[in-house]
Amino acid sequence: MIEAKNLTKRYGDKVAVDDLSFTVEPGRVTGFLGPNGAGKSTTMRLILGLDRPNRGDATINGMHYRDLPRPLQTVGALLEARAIHTGRSAYNHLLALAQTQGVGKKRIDEVIDLVGLHEVARKRAGGFSLGMGQRLGIAAALLADPTVLILDEPVNGLDPEGIVWIRTLMQRLASEGRTVFVSSHLMNEMAVTAEHLIVVGRGKLIADCSTEEFIERSTEQIVVVRSPDIERLATAVDEDGGKAVLSPEGLLTVTNMEAARVGELASSGGIVLHELTPKRGSLEQAFMELTRDSVEYGGSTAIAEPQVAVPEPQGEGR
């Protein structure tokens, strides 16, 4: 179990993690979701004792990371940035880590086989592709058979086969009763992997609920309408308690109203309809909508401007 309490981290006058509190329970995959720069990696580094929080506290099974007697046996971590000496072979990298924990050599071969790096285990890690590097990182995380896994963007650089593999692996590890905490900026990836979601934006907690609930809550029903007399229909919808938004292309997007009611309004007003389509917003869209106000735009001065430049989501995905 991972617990974060009022975790806060500032870099200069920039707040990377802002008063974040959550609990990651064992026995299920918990997704840590947020746009790039939302503070996911920083939060993980704080949990792992690599960075010190300015305020707040993070514990693993009730202990601070640095007090764990054999840390790799409790926590296996894959960080977003590479943590491998480029001049060292995969095998020797794992050997050095194993020696610190007193893990036997047999286990090194096991994890190398598990991640499918057998043929390149004696080659320098500097020549590894992004995907191979990720696999080596996962092997290091699993080395001492930990009960808690903290994985930062593990699907980065993996091919489709690798993505399915890591997804299955995480779910299996969770089903064995382990705590699996995995970050991603991809909503769709998390929807199929995680049972529970912790969503952050600009360092702040946005949601902490089951994936099902999150999807239910955030994807609202919309009705797309096309008509030669669209402005009159828009007024009718608004007057009836719906919310109509007219796009520059002449499409009317109606929320807060059933498709049938829109049809009735059109009929009673004598308005011709060319299209009347009920839609459920895509998950990715919902996620973008939800985190829109909290997307980090890189340069710190850019934040000062009001963020009006975000386009209306038009079903483009990302």
Added chain:
Amino acid sequence: MTTMTDAPGTAPQIRKAGFGRLMLAEWTKIRSVRSTVWALLLLVVLDLGFTALFTELTASQWDKTDASARAAVMADPTSTILGSGFFLSQLTVCVLGVMVVASEYSTGMIRASLLAVPRRSSMLTAKATVFTVLIFVLGTAVSFGSFFIGEPILHSKAPVSLGDPGVLRAVIGGGLYLAMLGLFALALGAIIRHTAAGITGVIGFVLVLAPLAALLPGSIGKHVHAYLPSEAGHLIGQARQGSSDLLTPWQGFGVFAIWTAALLVVAFVQLQRRDA
């Protein structure tokens, strides 16, 4: 990419963890990087090669050398023999010492290291111990090698034997000097955390600062020069205190040790305080 097995691994057997294991892991890190192996090899080759070259030159030019220079060699042949080897080979130790720790930062390995050993000072202590012992053993071996190459070459001009006063201490002192220099470079690498900048810093200390200090006027210059880390430190590789040396061999080594200790304190405090 090979096929991926998905079978759950059998629980690994975990043996007792302790400082010995940390040292074993640091030894694995050192020996498993090609550049460190090359640098160690370069240390041996440069040291023995230059010992042979310089003592050979000294012997062959003996009759053309002026009397005062000859007297200096005859007063302490050990210093001439060892010094000719160390002059260049010590740079490999500087580079290695910085690299052993700074390369962990430049590659990101430090994160894996600190996840495995979150008690950061234990990690750095293990690393420093393994590296210093390694350089001391290799440095002493090279020092003896250098002595036994140079001694017969100079024998007819300036005879010296291992049994002469201070000679054995000077030869072992060669290993001590290199080991302390390695530790000094390691500490600076841990503070600077950047390979190129760290190497520049150490070489600045060892090669640049000394001639610069010598330019200072009068006795201030002489004192500053004498107390610089490598200037004080290399005195341990002399069989006897030279007429112009302010410090005895052991005093010099002590000064070098104080410099190194001061840098290590800074390195340990920084390691605890800074984000990795």
